Amino acid sequence: MLDVIIIGGGVIGCSVARSLARYDLKIALLEKAADICEGQSKANTAIVHGGYDAKPHTLKAKYNVLGNQMFGTLCTELDVPLKWNTSLVVCFSEDDIPKLEALKKQGEINEVPKLRIIGREELHKREPSLSPNACAALLVETGGIVCPYELTVANAENAAENGVLFYRNAEVTKIEKGDSCWVVKSKAGAFETKAVVNCAGLYSDAINAMVSEDAFKILPRRGEYYILDKKYADVFHASVFQLPTKLGKGILVSPTVDGTVLIGPTAEDILDKSDIRTTPQGLAKALKFGSLTWENIPLRDVITTFSGIRAHSDRDDFILGEAPDAPLFFNASGIESPGLTSSPAIARDLADLVAERLDAKENPNFNPIRKAIPKFREMDDLERAKAIAANPDYAKIVCRCETVTEAEIREAIRRPVGAQTIDGIKRRTRAGMGRCQAGFCTPRTIQILCEELNLSPLEITKFGEDSKLLHSYLFGKGEQRHA
Amino acid sequence: MRKVDLLIIGGGPAGLAAAVSAYEQGCRDILILEREDTLGGILRQCIHNGFGLHTFQQELTGPEYAQKYIDRVIDYQIPYQCNTMVIEITKEKQVTAVNRSNGLQHFQAKAIILAMGCRERPRGALAIPGWRCSGIYTAGTAQKFVNLEGIMPGARVVILGSGDIGLIMARRMTFMGAKVLACVELLPFSSGLKRNIVQCLDDYDIPLLLNHTVVDIAGRERLEGVTVAQVDPETKRPIAGTEQYYACDTLLLSVGLIPENELSRMAGIDLCADTGGPSVDENLQTSVSGVFSCGNVLHVHDLVDFVSEEAAKAGAKAWRYITDTLDKNLKSMPIISGFGVSGAVPQKIHVGNADQPVTLMFRPKNVYKNAKVCVTAGEKEIYRHSSRILTPGEMVSLKLTPEALRQISDAENLTVKVEAS
Ligand SMILES: Cc1cc2nc3c(=O)[nH]c(=O)nc-3n(C[C@H](O)[C@H](O)[C@H](O)COP(=O)(O)OP(=O)(O)OC[C@H]3O[C@@H](n4cnc5c(N)ncnc54)[C@H](O)[C@@H]3O)c2cc1C
Ligand SMILES: Cc1cc2nc3c(=O)[nH]c(=O)nc-3n(C[C@H](O)[C@H](O)[C@H](O)COP(=O)(O)OP(=O)(O)OC[C@H]3O[C@@H](n4cnc5c(N)ncnc54)[C@H](O)[C@@H]3O)c2cc1C
Numbered sequence: 001m002l003d004v005i006i007i008g009g010g011v012i013g014c015s016v017a018r019s020l021a022r023y024d025l026k027i028a029l030l031e032k033a034a035d036i037c038e039g040q041s042k043a044n045t046a047i048v049h050g051g052y053d054a055k056p057h058t059l060k061a062k063y064n065v066l067g068n069q070m071f072g073t074l075c076t077e078l079d080v081p082l083k084w085n086t087s088l089v090v091c092f093s094e095d096d097i098p099k100l101e102a103l104k105k106q107g108e109i110n111e112v113p114k115l116r117i118i119g120r121e122e123l124h125k126r127e128p129s130l131s132p133n134a135c136a137a138l139l140v141e142t143g144g145i146v147c148p149y150e151l152t153v154a155n156a157e158n159a160a161e162n163g164v165l166f167y168r169n170a171e172v173t174k175i176e177k178g179d180s181c182w183v184v185k186s187k188a189g190a191f192e193t194k195a196v197v198n199c200a201g202l203y204s205d206a207i208n209a210m211v212s213e214d215a216f217k218i219l220p221r222r223g224e225y226y227i228l229d230k231k232y233a234d235v236f237h238a239s240v241f242q243l244p245t246k247l248g249k250g251i252l253v254s255p256t257v258d259g260t261v262l263i264g265p266t267a268e269d270i271l272d273k274s275d276i277r278t279t280p281q282g283l284a285k286a287l288k289f290g291s292l293t294w295e296n297i298p299l300r301d302v303i304t305t306f307s308g309i310r311a312h313s314d315r316d317d318f319i320l321g322e323a324p325d326a327p328l329f330f331n332a333s334g335i336e337s338p339g340l341t342s343s344p345a346i347a348r349d350l351a352d353l354v355a356e357r358l359d360a361k362e363n364p365n366f367n368p369i370r371k372a373i374p375k376f377r378e379m380d381d382l383e384r385a386k387a388i389a390a391n392p393d394y395a396k397i398v399c400r401c402e403t404v405t406e407a408e409i410r411e412a413i414r415r416p417v418g419a420q421t422i423d424g425i426k427r428r429t430r431a432g433m434g435r436c437q438a439g440f441c442t443p444r445t446i447q448i449l450c451e452e453l454n455l456s457p458l459e460i461t462k463f464g465e466d467s468k469l470l471h472s473y474l475f476g477k478g479e480q481r482h483a
Numbered sequence: 484m485r486k487v488d489l490l491i492i493g494g495g496p497a498g499l500a501a502a503v504s505a506y507e508q509g510c511r512d513i514l515i516l517e518r519e520d521t522l523g524g525i526l527r528q529c530i531h532n533g534f535g536l537h538t539f540q541q542e543l544t545g546p547e548y549a550q551k552y553i554d555r556v557i558d559y560q561i562p563y564q565c566n567t568m569v570i571e572i573t574k575e576k577q578v579t580a581v582n583r584s585n586g587l588q589h590f591q592a593k594a595i596i597l598a599m600g601c602r603e604r605p606r607g608a609l610a611i612p613g614w615r616c617s618g619i620y621t622a623g624t625a626q627k628f629v630n631l632e633g634i635m636p637g638a639r640v641v642i643l644g645s646g647d648i649g650l651i652m653a654r655r656m657t658f659m660g661a662k663v664l665a666c667v668e669l670l671p672f673s674s675g676l677k678r679n680i681v682q683c684l685d686d687y688d689i690p691l692l693l694n695h696t697v698v699d700i701a702g703r704e705r706l707e708g709v710t711v712a713q714v715d716p717e718t719k720r721p722i723a724g725t726e727q728y729y730a731c732d733t734l735l736l737s738v739g740l741i742p743e744n745e746l747s748r749m750a751g752i753d754l755c756a757d758t759g760g761p762s763v764d765e766n767l768q769t770s771v772s773g774v775f776s777c778g779n780v781l782h783v784h785d786l787v788d789f790v791s792e793e794a795a796k797a798g799a800k801a802w803r804y805i806t807d808t809l810d811k812n813l814k815s816m817p818i819i820s821g822f823g824v825s826g827a828v829p830q831k832i833h834v835g836n837a838d839q840p841v842t843l844m845f846r847p848k849n850v851y852k853n854a855k856v857c858v859t860a861g862e863k864e865i866y867r868h869s870s871r872i873l874t875p876g877e878m879v880s881l882k883l884t885p886e887a888l889r890q891i892s893d894a895e896n897l898t899v900k901v902e903a904s
Contacts, residue, residue, distance in 0.1 A: 276615070277613055278615075280698070299610075303605070304607030381579070389586060392584075395582050395587075397518065401745075437606065439602065439623065439624050440602065457634055467616060473634055474635055
């Protein structure tokens with residue numbers, strides 16, 4: 001019998017797992033996909049929001065500001081890249097300055113510190129590449145950027161090191177009431193547990209409906225993006241938002257912690273929660289509005305496009321806490337933006353609540369520290385020489401665009417909750433995320449996965465299930481070659 | 484820090500030919516660094532024939548062609564390190580490389596030849612909308628799987644782009660039992676060699692859809708099909724109503740090659756926006772003194788013979804630089820790409836340095852029939868040649884003779900242009 005089952009391995013599920021590991025509980029996390037971090041948490045804008053944007057007195061406002069304050073310590077403990085690069089909300093007409101004032105006021109009600117309106121001169125001094133049409137901005141000192149997948153993986157690794165069990169390819173299909181417990185049926189088997197935490201993102205309404213009459217709906221809202229080459233790492237320093245107008249809202253131009261540039265996202269209500277396609281209209285729109293901020297976006301240096309789907313709830317706010325009619329069933333639902341920013345605070349409060357309801361004691365052995373895979377590209381010469389001396393695989397560069405070594409890839413597979421797919425390796429090491437988009441490193445990465453997991457190349461997938469990469473051996477079964 | 488006279492980065496045909504030539508000129512302290520586990524570069528995976536017609540007057544396969552140069556490198560005992568990746572070069576010609584057995588190595592070179600080749604443009608660069616499923620490869624990656632690893636990436640194939648690698652892979656996949664449904668090209672003409680269109684598409688009844696592109700990608704996990712539409716030749720925008728769906732499990736991209744110049748950029752070498760490679764003079768010297776460049780890292784070639792010829796020159800000139808006999812302090816004159824010309828190499832030329840012919844290469848911007856290629860120095864025309872057909876798929880290579888070059892000393896620049904009839 002388990003104490004807690006967490007459904008969903010996004011940033012919320014993995015953060016809850018880590019926070020719950022602070023207590024002396026038997027915990028498992030069930031994730032439907034072949035890897036953690038395959039949902040919203042992998043495809044978002046990666047901003048640690050200041051908190052000016054959320055409607056006052058909502059859970060979004062509360063957890064945004066709390067989460068933002070926790071991010072520094074969190075990323076230090078988990079060794080996750082974080083940069084306090086500030087956010088700017090710019091406007092393009094003097095007439096809109098009162099709207100910036102209103103936004104500032106809203107932020108102050110939410111208790112966001114150090115908000116300031118800056119004029120044309122300071123704005124362009126800070127961001128020389130900004131379109132000359134930008135005339136004023138709200139400066140958010142507490143705005144930052146983070147690596148969202150590394151954060152999710154780091155939470156999971158740390159949770160696993162502290163005893164949480166992870167099951168992937170484990171879609172929850174049914175939850176039943178057992179004798180003083182919940183029976184959670186999944187594609188990885190049935191589990192008995194005292195408590196359930198629903199962190200199923202876009203599908204958290206369906207999970208909730210399995211046990212509760214207190215229904216809500218998650219409405220999928222798609223956002224499309226461009227990513228530009230690292231060449232432009234220094235073009236913008238802050239994350240530059242635009243003041244929402246009749247024409248559009250929220251398309252930003254922002255550096256990422258890895259030095260690429262993100263342009264997007266659009267916002268489009270769609271019907272199918274799994275429809276992560278990019279569309280000609282969406283991409284054109286991202287470009288059109290992005291160009292207001294950055295004139296002449298260098299399209300020949302786009303390295304990829306993608307979309308993410310927000311889990312917008314019909315209650316228009318985060319849905320957090322125990323369901324009214326299902327004791328020991330907890331929801332963390334409707335977690336759209338600023339969900340990433342809010343994740344540490346949501347996880348802490350939910351974990352405390354679950355622990356209190358289970359009357360759990362603290363886990364005296366909890367270790368909050370997780371070390372990232374040492375990154376060759378960030379080392380100086382001395383560190384490089386040392387790393388190679390300790391492990392010659394550090395001298396074998398597999399991904400040339402991002403300078404990722406074989407040692408890093410092997411470690412990404414061997415770690416707790418390790419990578420088992422090409423995309424899993426990509427999120428943990430950046431191999432394949434660079435300008436050639438895995439053209440060069442895929443064959444070698446496949447080989448390494450085969451060696452580490454004892455699989456044949458034909459079994460390796462991009463992201464699980466039927467996303468196999470290769471079709472057939474040319475000669476015989478390839479046994480000699482790949483035995 | 485190990486000292487070496489000539490350091491060559493990349494052991495493909497360019498690096499090999501440069502090494503051989505430098506040796507033959509007298510250079511004895513050479514080191515080739517290659518990140519793959521064998522020499523030969525991209526030719527290792529080009530197992531089709533058609534290489535070496537100019538250089539050896541015979542049809543060789545890629546590996547055979549490469550082997551001829553590898554054999555000479557071995558005969559001359561020119562040192563090389565495979566499995567060695569250069570990760571940094573500086574203006575001062577210091578080079579950092581890593582390899583398993585030697586760890587982190589530092590070199591100080593007197594001269595460097597950049598011969599790193601090029602990479603393929605991926606899907607992301609085209610921003611093709613649709614699903615991000617598996618089954619989408621660049622043609623070169625697919626070539627590596629099939630020819631070097633003996634694994635087929637898929638069974639029903641559409642090819643986007645008509646570059647040479649894509650064309651060659653259309654035939655290769657067909658040979659190996661796959662069905663190639665179409666080769667889709669955005670432009671009104673193919674960007675591949677004429678002979679490859681005939682021998683790789685026409686001979687196997689694979690349709691070449693000019694003025695077409697892929698507008699959508701279907702398949703949540705593995706690719707299930709692509710939607711192809713006609714484009715307006717002027718705007719390159721898809722024409723609504725012309726969409727056609729092809730059910731396939733593989734999309735191969737042959738949409739352009741990009742010279743691999745991350746290292747060059749690190750060393751502060753000036754790059755040319757047109758070619759994507761360094762800007763060089765007639766000696767193939769870059770803006771950093773003593774650093775030379777040749778092969779696909781300089782500009783994308785379609786024939787390896789031209790690569791070898793260019794690289795031999797880089798090797799010889801690097802040796803002259805090392806022995807301090809390379810002409811210095813000459814007035815330099817830019818070479819301008821005029822009408823119909825894209826990416827002329829070299830980008831500048833030294834006036835008075837006219838003891839040897841200078842090879843000038845470029846790609847025509849469009850298809851021109853019965854056109855003339857002219858080079859003018861100010862008002863003076865110093866070269867003219869008529870061509871039955873010029874196409875972007877085939878580079879133009881012309882030689883300016885010492886006599887012609889002697890006429891240019893008082894001009895501001897040289898202009899190379901096409902006169903279409
Ligand atoms: C376009 C976009 C931009 C955003 N920008 C920002 C931003 O800049 N800053 C910010 O703070 N936030 C941002 N967010 C919000 C943030 O990304 C999300 O709030 C956060 O990632 C939500 O995490 P999650 O764990 O709830 O959801 P997810 O990451 O979606 O995780 C849910 C997981 O549950 C799994 N699951 C679903 N059903 C089942 C089942 N039946 N059984 C088992 N597992 C199941 C899914 O596979 C998935 O892995 C953005 C979101 C989007 C989409
Ligand atoms: C599919 C295909 C078909 C072709 N068909 C023909 C044909 O029929 N006839 C013909 O004549 N030509 C053909 N070509 C063209 C010709 O092969 C190329 O132009 C030629 O191989 C380019 O040589 P290169 O040395 O510049 O580049 P490459 O062959 O790419 O060599 C570059 C080398 O540098 C190494 N390198 C790069 N960076 C580093 C680093 N940082 N450290 C160490 N090493 C590094 C690489 O590993 C590589 O080995 C074809 C090319 C292709 C791809």
